[in-house]
Amino acid sequence: MNSSKNIMNQQKKDKGAKEAASPSVPEKTLKKSSGFLAGRELKPIILTVLCVVLVVVLCVGVAIQQFKPKVAVTVGDTKLTLDDMTYPIYELESTYLPYNEWYQSMSGGTIWEADYQGEAGTMSGVSNSIGWKQEILNGEVQYEILYQKAKEAKYELTEDEKKDAAEDAKEALEGLSWLQKMQLNISESKLTERFEKRALADRFKKDQQEELNKDVDEAKAIADISKEDYRQYDIQYYSAPLKTSTEEGEAKELTDDEKKELEEKMKNIASQAKTAEDFTTLIGEDETSITLEKEGKFTEKDGWSYVSDKNLKKIKKMENGAVSDVILDENYYVVVKMVNNNSEEAYKTACDDAIKTEQNSAYSTWYEKEQEKYDVVVNTDIWTDVVIGTVTTDIVTAEDLEKMKGDSSDAADGSSEE
Known part of the structure; x- marks a missing residue:
């Protein structure tokens, strides 16, 4: 009996010792929320935040898509964007814009609306705006094809070509403000790269032309030219x-x-x-x-x-x-x-022109065959909206061009005096 009591007393002592040896962990209690979350459930708030984030992501995606460069034409695997086409458009527009005011005073219409007399294939009965637009497209496609063929033929830029490209890029940017450069999407590095590609393409074309010229029958080309007529x-x-x-x-x-x-x-x-x-x-x-x-x-x-x-x-x-x-x-x-x-000057000129015509014809025949090897696709959704005479003429105006010309002349006079 006493032993039973002793055991029970011992168990009570052991139990008390264990409770003393293991300090109790205080029970955590949540503080009541204050401010924006006061009295609100977390789940709906989290869902709302997720929805807002999703909308923002979608909007950013759409914005990125809107500002993503728009492809104007694809040449094989190369995509030429509207940004890529802006500089050649600027080159042409800045060439003719200074004459527009004079042309308007003489004819009553703009130089862009005048009848096209250029070189864009067999185009006729169209305005300069349309004809020059086709010239730009043809030129950029041809440059890309010739550049790709030059790379295939292991052509590499010479040091002189690199130097000329860098100098041409600097010259092209002279007189343009940072805003105009941004709107034209040009920079010194971009233009240097463009001019380097042109240099390589031009050299490949020159070499190809020289090979084709060997097969041109010059005697046949000038057979119908009368020496007496051209005296x-x-x-x-x-x-x-x-x-x-x-x-x-x-x-x-x-x-x-x-x-x-x-x-x-x-x-x-x-x-x-x-x-x-x-x-x-x-x-x-x-x-x-x-x-x-x-x-x-x-x-x-x-x-x-x-x-x-x-x-x-x-x-x-x-x-x-x-x-x-x-x-x-x-x-x-x-x-x-x-x-x-x-x-004999006129006779020699007529003969040279006739031979040159045959040489150009030989090149055109060769190039047309080469172009057929490339899948050239014009994105009409983008390119149709391009109107020559309106793309860069508000970015660099006739007044801007006149000032740039004057500044360039002053700089040239200053350097010559030195």
């Missing part, structure tokens, strides 16, 4: 028109007294010319009614519009070095010195 007469002459322009731009016939006075002046010139050592010094700088042409020329085929056929025959018979009397024609009074009555 050239080199002359120097003084001329005085018998009509003047009114303030309204209309032609007005000179009076008889004015013609008589002009005739006397021309007779005096003809008289001096017979003995003068230099035919080109017989009028003063203040003379406005008579002009001098030092390098006049005409051919047997085309003739000379300043004089009648009758007077032209007389001029053609002149010996080299001879000076005519005053030739009183219907529209002009002229005094002529024959410099060379049998020049």
Whole structure:
């Protein structure tokens, strides 16, 4: 009995010892929320936050897609974006924009609306805006194909080509503000890379052209060119028109007294010319009614519009070095010195042009076959919206170009003085 009590007492002691040896862990209690979360359940709040994050992600994705460069044309595996096309568009627009105001004053329409007379294949009956747009597209596609072929042929840039590309890039950026550069999507590094690609493509084209030229039949190309038709007469002459322009731009016939006075002046010139050592010094700088042409020329085929056929025959018979009397024609009074009555310049030029035409034809045939090997796809959704004459003309205006031209001239004058 006592032993049982002792055991029970011992168990109680053991239990008390264990409780003393293991300090109790205080029970954690949540503080009541205050502020925004006070009285709110967490689950709906978390879901709301997730929804907001999802919407933001979607919006960012759409924005990225909107600002992602838009592909204008694909050449094989290479994608040329609208950003890539902006600089060649700027090159063309900045070339013609300075003449737009003058053209508008003369014709009433813009230079972009004028009839296209360019080189874009067989395009006709379209505006300059459309024709030049096709030229840009054709040019960029051709550059890309030639560049790819140059790389395939293991072409590498020379040090001179690298240097020229870097210098051309710097020159192209002169006068442009940082904002204009950003809007045109150009920088020195981007333009240097562009000009390097052009250099490689141009060298490959030059080498290919030289190979193709070997097969051009030059004799056949010039067979139909008449040496007699292209006989050239080199002359120097003084001329005085018998009509003047009114303030309204209309032609007005000179009076008889004015013609008589002009005739006397021309007779005096003809008289001096017979003995003068230099035919080109017989009028003063203040003379406005008579002009001098030092390098006049005409051919047997085309003739000379300043004089009648009758007077032209007389001029053609002149010996080299001879000076005519005053030739009183219907529209002009002229005094002529024959410099060379049998020049071959026009004939050689006509032959060179004919051979060049055949060489260009050979290249075009070769290139068309090469282009067929590349899958060229124009993204009409993007390219159709491009209107030449409106892309960069508000970024770099005619006034900007005029100022850049003036600054460039001033810089050149300054360097020459040094």
